[in-house]
Amino acid sequence: MDAFSPTALWSALTALEDGSGERRLCVALSGGLDSTVLLEALCRLRERLPADGLRGIHVHHGLHADADDWAAHCQALCGRLGVPLQVVRVDARPAPGESPEAKARGVRYAALAEALAPGEVLLTAHHADDQLETALIQLLRGAGVAGLAAMPTSARFGPGLHLRPLLGFTRAELAAWAAAEGLSGWIRDPANEELRYARNHLRSEVLPALRAHWPGAAAAVGRSARHCAEASRLLDELAALDAANCVTGNAVRVSALRGLSPARQRNLLRWQARRLGLAVPDERRLATLLAQALEAAPDAQPQVEWAEVVALRHGDRLWLAPAAALPAPAGDLDWPNPRQPLELGTGLGTVALVPSEHGGLGEAGFKAGPWRVVARRGGERLELPGRPGTRALKKLLQEAGLPPWIRGRLPLLEIGGKLAAAGDRWVDAAFWAPPGKAAWRLEWTGSRLPGHELFVVG
Incomplete structure (x- = not known):
């Protein structure tokens, strides 16, 4: 030196x-x-x-x-x-x-x-x-x-x-x-x-x-550190190449991940954690994560946690996210002025009404009040416009492919004590206005829930 x-x-x-x-x-x-x-x-x-x-x-x-x-x-x-x-x-x-x-x-x-x-x-x-x-x-x-x-x-x-x-x-x-x-x-x-x-x-x-x-230990180890830094950059470049085929938004596609060698699978998940600003899983947790993500049945919902990070799989997608991205579901909230957005709570975003040309909540709902946004309790049913009878909300959510952590936090709109809409997905026939009439849809935005951008229209 x-x-x-x-x-x-x-x-x-x-x-x-x-x-x-x-x-x-x-x-x-x-x-x-x-x-x-x-x-x-x-x-x-x-x-x-x-x-x-x-x-x-x-x-x-x-x-x-x-x-x-x-x-x-x-x-x-x-x-x-x-x-x-x-x-x-x-x-x-x-x-x-x-x-x-x-x-x-x-x-x-x-x-x-x-x-x-x-x-x-x-x-x-x-x-x-x-x-x-x-x-x-x-x-x-x-x-x-x-x-x-x-x-x-x-x-x-x-x-x-x-x-x-x-x-x-x-x-x-x-x-x-x-x-x-x-x-x-x-x-x-x-x-x-x-x-x-x-x-x-x-x-x-x-x-x-x-x-x-070893009087020159500091210089020698400094050189080794530089070599490791270069190797680390090369591994990051490899992960970025793999991510082009394996990562969609913030989710890793499990089917594409299976096509990589085990070393590249581990490298990609470490890179994904660092990219998202999350703690990198240790060797044991990473092995558990890969085993559960790759080997669990398609309809399973494996979840692995470490250092305030949670890994969630749903279908063909795997998310790494802060544990804080899974806040407790919002409690029941009064919505005294539906023409103004309603805050659902930390990490859960807001709901608002936006005009819809394709049908939605009709004008009559504004007079029916009071409006409340409530959490799921179980047993909810909706009568869908143009379809006889009622459908269980649980069945509708499963058919829509929503991950369970979104299903449990989906904001439900009650008007006059009756279920009027489930998120921005379904409106009950009693509150429906068809295309061509003045109508609004419930828009849910700002949530930090993993996969919100893929599964929730907003």
């Missing part, structure tokens, strides 16, 4: 992002050695940046008694350097059973993404030793190539970009430059010394012995 210097930093930056010299840069400043060196070196490069093209941001986690002092230290540092600083306060207290590291990391990155301006570049001070630690932790967790790629040097982030320009330098090289420049007084977080945390234990107890035998 080359010795660290502002010139070497600029070379790393421009290699990562061709427009770095034209973009505004925002340094995630903890006040520790690494981020202090990054900010100080960038200040030596200010003439290469656009006017007002450099600022800092400090996330105040509120977890340590000295957190206010750390924020004040960063304010003083930025004041000395003439760099604007934004301090963002977050609540990083973990819930019972939640990892403190994961909680702090999650809220920190969420705050940084929210604070980033459109097109702005976030710079974090992760270095080669951090990459070594991350790759080893991922290896010990049994990660695949995506995990072993460790931290990317460049990634889309919020409204801008996230770069890690120090991954080619060790912490020792950063410290050597700081000493040569006469820098001192950076923050030392005592949490970094607590060996109960996996990363700290690895850094303190394992890596010194590793480096004693």
